[in-house]
Amino acid sequence: MKKKIIVTLLVVVVISVFAAFAPAEQEQTVKVCVSWNEKVHSLIQAWQDYMEMYAAELEPETGIKYEWIVNVANGDANLQNNNIQDCINQEVDYIVARAQDSGTIGAAIKAADAAGIPFITFDRASTSGEPTTHVGEDGYLQTRTTAEAFAALLKENGVEGKCIELQGDLLDNTAVLRHNAWKDVEEELGAWTTVAEVPTEWKAEKFYQGALNALQANPDANCIYVASDFAFSSVENALSAVDKLAPTGEENHVWVAADDVNPMGYEAMKAGIIDLGTTWEAYSVSVLFVDTLNKLVKGEAVEKEYLISGRLATPETVDSLEYLYSLDPKYTD
Amino acid sequence: MTGKTKKNFSFRNFLFRYGFLFVLLLVIVYFSASAPSFFSLTAAISVLHTAAPLLVIASGLAFVIMTGRIDISVGSIAFLSSAVAALMISRYHLSIPLAVICMLALSCLMGAINGFIVVILKVNPMIATFGTQLAYRGIGLFLTNSMVVSLPRSIRFLGNKKVGPIYVDILFSLFVLLIMFLVHTRTQIGRQIVAIGNDISIAEKLGIKEKKISFFGYLLCGLMAGLGGIVMTLQVGGVTPTSGTGYEFSAIAMLVIGGISLYGGEGSILPGILIGGITLAVIETGLNYVGASVYVYSFVRGGVIFVSMFADALKTQIKPKAKIIEDEESSTILAK
Structure with a gap:
């Protein structure tokens, strides 16, 4: 009897051990x-x-x-x-x-x-x-959010916008959606007129040359929409070349809406160059x-x-946005 | 005397030599009429500023093309060397002069690799440099982890520095063109490059060390691609994974428009490359000024490249016939 009890106990222990270590579900x-x-x-x-x-x-x-x-x-x-x-x-x-x-x-x-x-x-x-x-x-919704907030910002500051639109690569459906949203809000709210549309093919060189040429061709332009801020240093360089790189509040400030809030965009937003944008x-x-x-x-x-x-970001709110990858030092360009 | 002057004038030669100047004038007139602000000093400076990186790159590429070969890796050389320099400055905080020296040494090395593969291993130049184009860009993407490498703010705006109303990079590119012009016209190497492009076997019979000179052409091409990379990087304040893409074809188009034949042995650095560079930049800048539809850009760019290549091919087909006629005429005169 004693032997039977010992064997039974051993069996129970062995089964328990296997049960404990066995995966709950097949991986x-x-x-x-x-x-x-x-x-x-x-x-x-x-x-x-x-x-x-x-x-x-x-x-x-x-x-x-x-x-x-x-x-x-x-x-x-x-x-x-x-x-x-x-x-x-x-x-x-x-x-x-x-x-x-x-x-x-x-x-x-x-x-x-x-x-x-x-x-x-x-x-x-x-x-x-x-x-x-x-x-x-939603690329359309993203730019719509940006454009509506931008229209409100321009109206708040009594600015009649004459904007340059720096578009993305129109082979990219998202770039097309962003362009459409910008045009739609322009027509609906009438807060600005787009004076130049510049294709960039998402290339930094074209952001720079296109922005510079458009700024020179339209000296009265007072706002820019940048379809993505991933290479924003190009736009900053173009603004600097025409002496219009100035933060919000300064006389020669150009109002800038730039989508995505990439690391370079985040930096420019904190410096007051970008006024607002919606996160990607x-x-x-x-x-x-x-x-x-x-x-x-x-x-x-x-x-x-x-x-x-996406979420609307401004220089005041950008730091409070959770899970913003641009704040992760690993992705700082 | 008068008759001789008439005989020497050939409308066809005149058209081939100055045809693109007329096209350039027409383009300027069109854009000036369409966008009043285009015909201004500011726009002219902007055109040269836009062309500056490619003028430098094309001036090196000319020395390869004049030998009758090609290098389609110049955009990737510009990208990789700029990426390395930007990484050294931004991430590893090395001094700028050291980074620039390393960058130029690296671009020379890449040019030398191209030269070795083409001249020593005798691999077809198009295939060889297509391979290195992919390889150099691949290394650059690996090193940068395909991310944008921005320059520190202290040097980010150097690409916009001006002397009076003129950007420093315009002066730099014109200086480089002048140096390359002197190398081409006033040195033995320059003349030997043209001789190789005209006929390698004759050049060798004349005692020209073809391999050495052609290798030098590729080395110089690499160096100039690196220098052009500096100008490009300073203009945009950083290096992106797409930096320099398409530069090879723009540079080739620039050379062909400027009268440098893809078949080798013909063309001039000045005013050739300058005319080619200005023509391309005028079109690009002009389209920006007139606010052209975004879909027009690629069409116009492609059209210009096609027309310039076609004109080059036509020139090469017609030239031997013209030469034969000229020779026959000379023989007749001599016989008389």
């Missing part, structure tokens, strides 16, 4: 191909870091371990489609891409669809094919993306798109 490894169109500024690195970090945080809870396969197309839409094809050949489970060209990413979406791989467009929506879902920020969120969008990916992995239904809106 699942998921291969995700991340196709960046380019890495022109720290925001893209921040997105990637936050995605990996948040997914790793959730791993013990969800049991989903992500293996990230990252490639960068250096601004070449064809190369991006080739990179995605390489991912398809490697039989990844999911593909996420930030399109270089919204009009050509459709070919990659179709190729992934043919291979049965779910495709998520990130940040830049596709205009040439329908992905499984889209995750990003790194952390929140990455979190939204990982949550959406988890839903797909678990076989849950997803919506056609998940969009968040």
